[in-house]
Amino acid sequence: xxxxxxxxxxxxxxxxxxxxxxxxxxxxxxxxxxxxxxxxxxxxxxxxxxxxxxxxxxxxxxxxxxxxxxxxxxxxxxxxxxxxxxxxxxxxxxxxxxxxxxxxxxxxxxxxxxxxxxxxxxxxxxxxxxxxxxxxxxxxxxxxxxxxxxxxxxxxxxxxxxxxxxxxxxxxxxxxxxxxxxxxxxxxxxxxxxxxxxxxxxxxxxxxxxxxxxxxxxxxxxxxxxxxxxxxxxxxxxxxxxxxxxxxxxxxxxxxxxxxxxxxxxxxxxxxxxxxxxxxxxxxxxxxxxxxxxxxxxxxxxxxxxxxxxxxx
Amino acid sequence: xxxxxxxxxxxxxxxxxxxxxxxxxxxxxxxxxxxxxxxxxxxxxxxxxxxxxxxxxxxxxxxxxxxxxxxxxxxxxxxxxxxxxxxxxxxxxxxxxxxxxxxxxxxxxxxxxxxxxxxxxxxxxxxxxxxxxxxxxxxxxxxxxxxxxxxxxxxxxxxxxxxxxxxxxxxxxxxxxxxxxxxxxxxxxxxxxxxxxxxxxxxxxxxxxxxxxxxxxxxxxxxxxxxxxxxxxxxxxxxxxxxxxxxxxxxxxxxxxxxxxxxxxxxxxxxxxxxxxxxxxxxxx
Numbered sequence: 001x002x003x004x005x006x007x008x009x010x011x012x013x014x015x016x017x018x019x020x021x022x023x024x025x026x027x028x029x030x031x032x033x034x035x036x037x038x039x040x041x042x043x044x045x046x047x048x049x050x051x052x053x054x055x056x057x058x059x060x061x062x063x064x065x066x067x068x069x070x071x072x073x074x075x076x077x078x079x080x081x082x083x084x085x086x087x088x089x090x091x092x093x094x095x096x097x098x099x100x101x102x103x104x105x106x107x108x109x110x111x112x113x114x115x116x117x118x119x120x121x122x123x124x125x126x127x128x129x130x131x132x133x134x135x136x137x138x139x140x141x142x143x144x145x146x147x148x149x150x151x152x153x154x155x156x157x158x159x160x161x162x163x164x165x166x167x168x169x170x171x172x173x174x175x176x177x178x179x180x181x182x183x184x185x186x187x188x189x190x191x192x193x194x195x196x197x198x199x200x201x202x203x204x205x206x207x208x209x210x211x212x213x214x215x216x217x218x219x220x221x222x223x224x225x226x227x228x229x230x231x232x233x234x235x236x237x238x239x240x241x242x243x244x245x246x247x248x249x250x251x252x253x254x255x256x257x258x259x260x261x262x263x264x265x266x267x268x269x270x271x272x273x274x275x276x277x278x279x280x281x282x283x284x285x286x287x288x289x290x291x292x293x294x295x296x297x298x299x300x301x302x303x304x305x306x307x308x309x310x311x312x313x
Numbered sequence: 314x315x316x317x318x319x320x321x322x323x324x325x326x327x328x329x330x331x332x333x334x335x336x337x338x339x340x341x342x343x344x345x346x347x348x349x350x351x352x353x354x355x356x357x358x359x360x361x362x363x364x365x366x367x368x369x370x371x372x373x374x375x376x377x378x379x380x381x382x383x384x385x386x387x388x389x390x391x392x393x394x395x396x397x398x399x400x401x402x403x404x405x406x407x408x409x410x411x412x413x414x415x416x417x418x419x420x421x422x423x424x425x426x427x428x429x430x431x432x433x434x435x436x437x438x439x440x441x442x443x444x445x446x447x448x449x450x451x452x453x454x455x456x457x458x459x460x461x462x463x464x465x466x467x468x469x470x471x472x473x474x475x476x477x478x479x480x481x482x483x484x485x486x487x488x489x490x491x492x493x494x495x496x497x498x499x500x501x502x503x504x505x506x507x508x509x510x511x512x513x514x515x516x517x518x519x520x521x522x523x524x525x526x527x528x529x530x531x532x533x534x535x536x537x538x539x540x541x542x543x544x545x546x547x548x549x550x551x552x553x554x555x556x557x558x559x560x561x562x563x564x565x566x567x568x569x570x571x572x573x574x575x576x577x578x579x580x581x582x583x584x585x586x587x588x589x590x591x592x593x594x595x596x597x598x
Contacts, residue, residue, distance in 0.1 A: 125356075245538060268546055270538030310359050311543060312366065312532070313323035313501055313552065 007033060009105045016098040019061060019091065019298055021135055027097060031144040034104050038151035043184050044176055045111050045156040051078040053164060053276040055240030055248075055259035056115065059089025059127060062297035063263055063273060064098070070289045071275050074102050075109035080156060082240035082259065083115020083166035083198070086145075087126035088266055093135055096128075096145055114152035115166040116198050116216075116241060119188045150185050154197050161282055162236045169220045169228055169237075170196030171209040176232050190216060201242055202251055202258070222252045229255060236284075238276060247274030247288040257284070263291035268311070319551025320505050321428055324393035325350050327501070330363045339364040343403075347440050348394035348433070365587045366530055368595070370500060371397075373528050377496045382524075384418045386495040388484065390474065390514070391502030392423035394433060398467050402446045420466045422484055427471040434462050434469065463487060474506060477513040481521065495525040504531035505552060508559035512573055519574030527575065533582070535561055 007029055012022055022030070052071045057064050064085075071077055085099055086092040102110050116122065123129050123146060132142040155165040157176070172193040173179060182194055189195050199217025203210060207223040225237060237256045242249075244260040251258070263273035277285040328348050333355040335342045346352075355363075374397065378385055389395055398421045425433075434457055437443045447464045448454040456463045461470035468487040472480050489495075497518050503511035518527060534540045535557040547553055560566045563580040570578035587596065 125354075264542060268539070268542050270540070270542035272538075310355070311547065312359075312362050313326050313547075 007104070009101050012101045013098065013105065016094055016101065017065070019094050021093055022097055024136055024138075024140055027141050028144050030097065030100055030104065031148040034100055035148060035151050037104065037107055038148075038153070039185075041151075041153050043153055043155070043179050043182055045113075045153050046160075047078075047080055047111055047156045047158045047164070049159045049278050049282055050280045051080050051111075051158055051278050053158075053238050053259055053278065054079060054081045055261040055274070056082070056084035056117075057089075057095055058084055058117065058262045058265065059086055059092035059095050059131075060262045060265075060291075061089065061091030061094045061098075062292040063089075063261070064095050066263075066289060066292045067261060067273075067275055070287060071277065075106040078109050080111045080158070080164055081113060082164060082238070083113045083152070084117040084240060085112070085115070086128045087117040087123060089127070089262070090131075092123075092128045092131050093141065100148070111156055112152055113156060113164065113166055114149060114154055114184075114188075114198060116188070118146075118149035118152060120146045121187075150187060154184055154194060155179060157234070158238075158278060159282060161234055162238055162278065163229075163232070163234050164238045165197050166239060167196065167198045167217055167241045168200035168202060168239055169209075169224055170200065171218060171220075171224075172196065174228065174231055188216075199241070202239075202256055204251055222255075225252050225255050235282075243269060243271060244274070245269070245271045247272040248276065248286045250286075257286070259286075263289060315505070315553055315555065316551035317426065317428075321426060323501065323505075323552055324391075324425075324429055327363075328394045329353055330355050330359055331367065334360045334363050334367070340367060342396055342400060344396040344399045344443065345394070347436055347443065348396070361587070362583065365583050365591060366500070368591050369586050370498065370528060370530060373526075374401075374496065374498070377494070377526060378417065378419055380494070382417070382494045384420075384490075384493055386420050386422065386489060386493050388422045388424070388489070388495060388497045388518075390424055390497065390499045391505075392425050392469075393429055394436075395423065395500075397421065398423070399443060399446050402466075418466075420468070420489075422468045422470070422487060422489055424470050424472040424474070424480065424483070426473060430461055430469055430471040431459075437462065437469075461487075474502070474514060475510050477510075477517045480514065481517065491521050492523070495522045497522075497525065497527040499527070499529045499531070501531055503529060504554050504556040507555045511556050512569070515570060515575070516573040519570075527570065529566075532557055533561055533563065533566065 012026060015022065054067060068074065081099060086096050099112055103112055117126065123142065129142050132139060155163065157163055170193040184194060188198055196217050199214060201212060201219055203219035203221050207221040209224055210219040212218050229235065238259060240259055242258050243265055244258055247260055249258045257276060259274055259276050261273045261275055263271060265271055272288045272290060274286050274288045277287055328345060329351060332345045332349045332352055334340065335345055337360055339360055374387065444451055447467050454464055470483050470487060472483050474480060503514065518525060532554055535544045535554065544554060560569050563582060566580045567578040
């Protein structure tokens with residue numbers, strides 16, 4: 001199998017581990033090759049345990065390296081990323097391109113799902129676009145990456161038992177087959193079932209589906225979760241999308257986990273990060289970790305007064 | 314290390330954020346744009362936080378201004394580019410006969426660092442709309458110089474809040490009447506001072522103004538995970554929260570005001586304000 005002909009993925013991966021960006025043409029080739037692979041990946045990816053599930057990383061590159069230190073290197077450990085690898089952090093480009101390289105090199109060892117931040121709209125507001133302009137001087141890399149994001153699958157099922165998705169459930173989806181027949185190769189729409197999967201949040205205070213506080217998606221309660229799990233013969237939902245101060249949160253009688261993998265989110269929240277290690281027997285271990293120490297990370301030369309995190313001052 | 318430049322910078326930051334809210338329709342304020350250095354769209358979380366802050370302080374002010382008593386005073390500490398005076402004056406101008414819309418007679422005293430006062434004076438001087446709200450007889454009624462701006466109902470003065478004596482003397486010289494109902498406002502101001510200085514202001518205001526109230530909005534809980542990172546980040550930025558560790562909880566804040574001479578004190582956190590106190594229809598909108 002030679003998906004990567006013409007691409008020196010080992011060199012790219014080594015370069016990225018030093019937090020050095022790839023050339024514009026390398027990113028173009030990488031995205032082009034990966035699209036050829038992803039076009040064959042189904043909307044609902046079948047993943048085999050053991051696998052380690054990673055929540056939002058949001059451009060926090062050094063914390064991604066910390067995840068590989070804590071959880072084990074890919075491909076020694078299988079990984080499933082729940083999406084939102086980009087935006088907000090200072091190294092979205094390095095974070096995304098490293099994950100794409102790993103995916104192209106070991107396609108069956110790492111699964112990348114689309115998160116709410118893998119969209120043209122959000123990347124223009126929350127960081128990836130301006131980071132690409134800053135690092136490349138033009139928007140081409142942003143174009144290659146956002147075009148590639150359209151190819152990412154939206155959900156996965158681990159050993160036919162655990163449903164993995166970025167946001168949550170949709171009132172329009174009761175059965176996995178409905179997801180399988182959708183056209184996912186588009187920008188995330190303002191509403192609809194695909195958007196719900198990527199944007200929704202659980203609501204422990206209510207039973208069924210309701211309105212979301214966000215601009216997209218909906219909220220879903222215990223009854224919705226139970227119905228979905230029973231109807232599809234699943235045991236558990238694992239998702240990201242929401243910040244958890246303790247790194248993770250378990251809800252609905254242990255039927256749903258939220259995994260948040262960006263410690264000290266936005267360089268200001270002071271939260272812990274976590275990854276969910278699922279064994280071959282489907283036992284769950286919530287492994288928490290702190291942000292990579294400042295001494296071990298590159299702090300870019302930014303105007304501290306202008307680019308500091310937002311506070312009410 | 315606290316840097317005066319960085320603390321002054323928080324005024325520009327707050328002004329930009331307030332304008333971001335006004336642009337999005339969170340509230341109306343036709344004057345804030347005059348004072349904005351740059352216009353940047355802020356994320357919804359910041360907009361909602363500022364909305365809550367402005368809504369609750371405005372509600373307290375308006376309640377005070379509509380309460381019993383014919384003549385009131387507002388002392389806005391660290392006022393920065395606050396546009397309250399212009400908004401209230403405009404409201405009175407629109408509906409002078411409608412008691413429910415307008416306010417009884419009020420005077421506003423704003424104090425801030427010299428650099429901020431100078432900038433605000435310059436901006437006011439360039440805008441006829443602002444000048445007219447201060448006075449329609451500018452040449453005879455208004456005195457504007459390096460120390461500040463004085464008019465019949467609006468006073469803008471340079472005072473470093475480290476000296477409560479200077480604060481007292483400046484206000485007295487401006488004509489403040491200590492026997493009138495007076496409301497003090499500190500919107501992210503006292504917390505930038507060391508507690509020995511901010512306590513002096515709280516104590517002095519309770520002692521010198523027998524009919525008064527004090528509204529404070531500032532950061533607390535510096536010791537939880539979010540708070541520790543916030544303290545660190547703001548220190549790096551040069552505007553450390555020098556007062557936050559002394560009064561880290563709602564409870565300690567309430568005890569503070571009572572122990573410094575205020576009859577009673579109530580403290581709420583902003584989540585409570587957002588969920589319970591603010592107009593739910595507005596919050597929904």
